[in-house]
Amino acid sequence: MSELVSIRNLSFSYGSTVALENIDLSVLEGTTLGLIGPNGGGKSTLMKLMLGLLEPDAGEIRIGGLTPRKAVRRGDLIGYLPQRPHTPKNFPASVRQVVRMGLSGRAGLLHSPTTDDFAFVESLLTRVGLGDLADRPIGELSGGQLQRVYIARALAPRPKLLLLDEPTVGIDRGGQQRFIEFIQQLKVELGLTLVFVSHDLRAVTAIADRIACLSGTLHYHDVPDHLPAELVYRMFACDLEAMGIKGGHVCTHGAAETLVPIGVGSRVAS
Incomplete structure (x- = not known):
C-alpha cells in the first residue's frame, strides 16, 4: 500500500x-x-x-x-463530514439536490457535472439508504437520515x-x-x-x-x-474495563509518573 x-x-x-x-x-x-x-x-x-x-x-x-x-x-x-452540520428546517432543497452540491468541487467553477457524475449520485443515494427519500426536503429528515445525506454529499466527488x-x-x-x-x-x-x-x-x-x-x-x-491502558487513563480518565482495554500499570517515582506498558514494548512515541 x-x-x-x-x-x-x-x-x-x-x-x-x-x-x-x-x-x-x-x-x-x-x-x-x-x-x-x-x-x-x-x-x-x-x-x-x-x-x-x-x-x-x-x-x-x-x-x-x-x-x-x-x-x-x-x-x-478529500471528502469531509463535519461534526453536526447545521441545516435550517426551512432550507429549500431536496436530499438529491444537497448530495449533488458535493459535485461542485469535482466539476470546478467552469465545468458542469457530467451524466456519469449524476448517475454516481443516484447510486450513492441507494447505497446510503436514501433512494426513497431523494425528493424529500432535507428539513423533514431525522438526524440519522441527515447524517447520511452529508456523507453522500462528501462522497459525491468520489x-x-x-x-x-x-x-x-x-x-x-x-x-x-x-x-x-x-x-x-x-x-x-x-x-x-x-x-x-x-x-x-x-x-x-x-x-x-x-x-x-x-x-x-x-x-x-x-x-x-x-494502545497502553495507562496512556488512555491519563489522557481521558475513562473506565478502561468498560472499553475492554487491559494490562499495564503506572509506576510512581517520587512525584512523577512513568508509563510502563505490559506486553507492548516501547510502542509509545514521544
Whole structure:
C-alpha cells in the first residue's frame, strides 16, 4: 500500500499557544486512522490543517502528493463530514439536490457535472439508504437520515480520502455500531481511506486499523491492540474495563509518573 497522507515535522500555534508540535504521521491508502485525544489536544487543529483551512508554522502535509489547499481544489481527493452540520428546517432543497452540491468541487467553477457524475449520485443515494427519500426536503429528515445525506454529499466527488469529525456524537451504542458497519461497507465498496476523529475510544477501536493519540504532540501511533491502558487513563480518565482495554500499570517515582506498558514494548512515541 502506498502513502496517501504524509505529515512531517508539523507544528502549529495560535499566537503564543502551541497547539501541535513536531507531528509525524502517515496514512496508507485503503486504511482507517483513528485520531483520538483529550479536548484541546489538537485533533480539530490537525483536521483544519489537513483541509487547508490553516497553514502550519513548520513542517508539511501532503495528501496524494499535494498540499492540502491544492488537494481540496482538485476536488476528487478529500471528502469531509463535519461534526453536526447545521441545516435550517426551512432550507429549500431536496436530499438529491444537497448530495449533488458535493459535485461542485469535482466539476470546478467552469465545468458542469457530467451524466456519469449524476448517475454516481443516484447510486450513492441507494447505497446510503436514501433512494426513497431523494425528493424529500432535507428539513423533514431525522438526524440519522441527515447524517447520511452529508456523507453522500462528501462522497459525491468520489474522493480517495474521507475525513470524519466526531461522527458518532449523540448516537447511542446501537446506533454507533450500525454507523460503523455502514462506514466500513462504504469504505470497501468505494475504495476509501478514512481518518476518523472521535472522543469515543470504543468507536475508534471498532473501526480503525491504526490509532494516533494527540495531546499537543503525538503520544502514540500504532494498532489499537497495542494502545497502553495507562496512556488512555491519563489522557481521558475513562473506565478502561468498560472499553475492554487491559494490562499495564503506572509506576510512581517520587512525584512523577512513568508509563510502563505490559506486553507492548516501547510502542509509545514521544
